[in-house]
Amino acid sequence: MSKKNVLILCTGNSCRSIMAEALLNAKLGDCLIAQSSGVKASGAVNPHAKALLESYGYWRDEYHSKVIETVLDTAFDLVVTVCDHAKETCPMFPKAVKTIHVGFDDPSGKAEEEYEKTLLLIEKELLSVVKKELCN
Template structure:
């Protein structure tokens, strides 16, 4: 099963989700990330955060959804609703869900406040990924049930 974490810039949230998912998931599941308008680089604080969590960072890059190595089975957008962002709509016949998370790249304030924004995004995404990975195999195989579960997981904070 291939999961695509999608946002606009593909520099923070979707990269954090991709790396965290791949760190936690069994070998038969794989995550990738992309953006509709990629920034071209992974935010340095994303790399710092992932390394601090013991998650490998090699090979991750900001990339376009036009250059995916495989067609995803599930697309999860991670753009933040509260920030007034427009999430890209992935074109393809795949199961879709929205797990909105505020963009830590837009955080302002002290170093501690900015770092706290990255930590918050990571914790929310990790909790949602863990909930997804805890689903019963039967739920994952039934698209209607899986869609409902993915939508429910979106409320975890």
Template sequence: MNVLFLCTGNSCRSLLSEAVFNHLAPPGWKAYSAGSQPMGQLNPRAVALLQRKGISTEGYYSKSWNALPLIPDLVITVCGSAAGETCPAYLGPVLRAHWGVDDPSHVEGSEEEIEAAFEQAYRILRARIEAFFALPRNVDLRPELDRIGTLGVKC
């Protein structure tokens, strides 16, 4: 299975998702990330966070969805709503889900507050990816993907 984590800038949340997914993925499963308007560089805080967690960032870069090497089986958008983001819409014939996470790179405040926002985004995305991998292989993915997309959201 090939999964695309899609966002606007492809520098932070989609990168976190791609790296965590690939770190945890069983053989034959691969994640990619891309953006509709890529920043052209990875967020240094996101890269440092992944490195602290022991997750490789080698070979990852900020790229456009036009540069994908294949058509994914599943597209998961990870844009949040706090900054009034417009999530890109992947129009290909694939299964789609939305796992919105607010962008920690837009958080202002002390170093501790900013780092806490990055940790929170990482924890939410990791919990969702772990829940995805825990699904039985014969389950109907559509409702499960929607359910997983609500994990970690405060009501």
């Protein structure tokens, strides 16, 4: 069975979308390949998000903040927006693709424990949705 491709899309691609990408690859990597990008990518991964992902063993060195143009030619089976701005500005993909929205508050600039709360919320709310869509 070939793996499905999922894109996690956010505005800056520095925190929530990177956390979702890492979590999906760690937990559902047997049936999908997750990538992330930003509508207006910041170019840097939030250091708190990276440290948290490393502590869970989810971090991979290939994770980085990237602009949407770098992945537009990929044939995605599913696009997930994780912030309202990305939902509103999600570009059209060359191939028709199902797009869903599961929004999360941005922990950037908040206390460190907010990052873990966000990661656990992503695991609780996004994992089952993506699994149902792509891993049956």
